[in-house]
Amino acid sequence: xxxxxxxxxxxxxxxxxxxxxxxxxxxxxxxxxxxxxxxxxxxxxxxxxxxxxxxxxxxxxxxxxxxxxxxxxxxxxxxxxxxxxxxxxxxxxxxxxxxxxxxxxxxxxxxxxxxxxxxxxxxxxxxxxxxxxxxxxxxxxxxxxxxxxxxxxxxxxxxxxxxxxxxxxxxxxxxxxxxxxx
Numbered sequence: 001x002x003x004x005x006x007x008x009x010x011x012x013x014x015x016x017x018x019x020x021x022x023x024x025x026x027x028x029x030x031x032x033x034x035x036x037x038x039x040x041x042x043x044x045x046x047x048x049x050x051x052x053x054x055x056x057x058x059x060x061x062x063x064x065x066x067x068x069x070x071x072x073x074x075x076x077x078x079x080x081x082x083x084x085x086x087x088x089x090x091x092x093x094x095x096x097x098x099x100x101x102x103x104x105x106x107x108x109x110x111x112x113x114x115x116x117x118x119x120x121x122x123x124x125x126x127x128x129x130x131x132x133x134x135x136x137x138x139x140x141x142x143x144x145x146x147x148x149x150x151x152x153x154x155x156x157x158x159x160x161x162x163x164x165x166x167x168x169x170x171x172x173x174x175x176x177x178x179x180x181x182x
Contacts, residue, residue: 005075006021019037038051038060038061048061074119078117082115086135086136102120103118103120105119120177124145146167
């Protein structure tokens with residue numbers, strides 16, 4: 001599988017250092033989820049897979065063999081605005097093509113009560129998969145995963161995108177958080 005929106009970082013722990021992908025952020029009114037990244041980072045590689053940690057969590061590995069699909073982080077984080085609520089959804093007919101593996105969230109304000117945004121780790125197994133992103137600030141946009149490279153589509157570009165690619169962007173989305181609970 002390929003990766004998209006994933007940038008591993010080195011994190012120091014009391015027992016040592018590890019490469020991780022962080023979803024959300026630490027603190028009050030927030031939830032940070034750490035996904036171990038146990039492989040060499042190459043954004044062009046097509047051999048990423050998911051593994052299980054000893055405690056049953058998800059980790060990202062490379063297996064040396066190419067496979068179809070994408071592992072992606074989708075985020076609704078944006079600029080501060082009071083009362084903001086950012087989220088990510090998938091078009092209803094694409095929900096069976098997507099596995100939502102984990103979710104973290106961040107917030108604005110010291111107490112984390114001024115606004116909130118979400119980040120999701122997802123696996124796209126079939127194409128096309130079409131997501132709707134409602135950022136904390138700014139207009140909503142789409143993230144479309146055709147079999148080739150994923151693309152962001154702004155609301156003003158929807159008609160041109162659909163005409164050029166033949167991919168319909170639909171009108172009904174399901175919040176990813178609801179799929180995480182299933």
